Amino acid sequence: MDEPLLIDSTEDVPKARITPFLALAIFVAVLGGTFQFGYNLGVINSPQNVIELSLSGCNASQIAADTCKNTVTTGQWSAVVSLFAIGGLFGALLGGPLVPKVGLRLAFLSSNVIMTAGALLMALAPNVTVLVLGRVVIGVAGGLTTVLTPMYLAAIAPYAYKGAVGTMTQLGVTSGLFLSQILSLSSIWGTANSWRLLLGLPLVFAAVQTLALAILPESPVWLITCDKHDKARASLARLRGSPRLARYELAALIKDTEQAPKSQSLSELLRLPAFRRVVLIGIGLQACQQLTGINAIFYFSTSIFQSANVKNEDSATLAVGGLALMMTVASVQFMDKFNRKTLLIGGLIGMPLFFACLTIASMLPESHGVGIFAIMSVCGVVISFAAAPGNIPWLMIGEMFPAEMLAPATSLCVGANWIFNFIVGISFQGLEEALSYYVYVVFLVIGLMCAGFVWKFVPETRGKAIADTAAALQLRT
16 A cells, blocks of 8 residues: 655645646547547437438439338337447446446546447448447447546546536537537438448547557546555646645545545445435436437437428538537536536526427428527527536536445446436337427426426535535435
């Protein structure tokens, strides 16, 4: 065991900042993390028809002349969309036990190997069955990274920038989604000759992060839990650009670790009433992120705009992706300035309001004005989501659970996120066929219920030390 480094509490400690190396570490973690998740979330939206026809045995000239029959059923395509989330569930549950054993760097490497296999299966798929298998495999990588990315960002972020750095998790999702929407346009790679390039591109993300892992520092928190204090101090010094600040943060982390109870297995933790209660709050936050309808927008925006009489649905879909990206970037500026609960409740009220507008737009007769109203309604949903419900559920996992509980708690909460993702992906088209334009009323009701849940049960965590929050939630005595 390394000897912990103690410091004089009166020592003048420099103010933490986002150093160039910290920014690089954030970028690398997000690129091979939630960025690829966001990319794979949206990449099959616009080129759906081209992919279906290609897998039906049609060649490019037949597709261009519209002389070939599409043999891919609605059920098969729903499987392509939704079984990505089943893979994500397994990946998320894998992350909990994997991280404490190997650390975050090796866990990222494992994710990249799985991502490579999934991308190859999708890019080379001769039929729908292999495409579905590829989606499941790359979903495993996506699920693993949705555990790893928020954990790593929480571990390397300076205390004063926890909210802003935590927002990078969702920024990775929206930027990956936006890139997939650009590249999948029919004027770029959304064609019969190029759609396989679209599905194989995650190979590049995996390769870049794998190479960058050589310089990426290990999580200081994980190193301390392994009693590797000297390595933790070196990691912090590289991230902070200040040996004095590294010593100060190391002493605080060691003190928190010494106060923490001995790490327990998931089965042991689930016997603790306080842990179960807070995990249920975390799962509830994930439900509020997924079941309020945002992935119906991201998965099926093209068909949503078609049903709402929007003429250029591909351009409208691209505009929505760009707006989601811009709003997520904007949210970085106020994430540490306003209470988490206030932002969440505001977003969860705004989404139902705009889903009500989208319902009205879908009911009105076709016209240019109605199309604009539908686009504005969807944009309103996206703005409301990106302002808080898209970011805060990821962020609050790391703010509610102490280090000794974080890996299993993150695994459970993110696993639930993928289950809710699957429910939306597998059910939306069937609900839309059964309820027509009233399908958005389902999201309206769920959104309002979630706002009430946050107001009643979710603790405020902004500006509070994790140890204090854990004590208040009775996770530590």
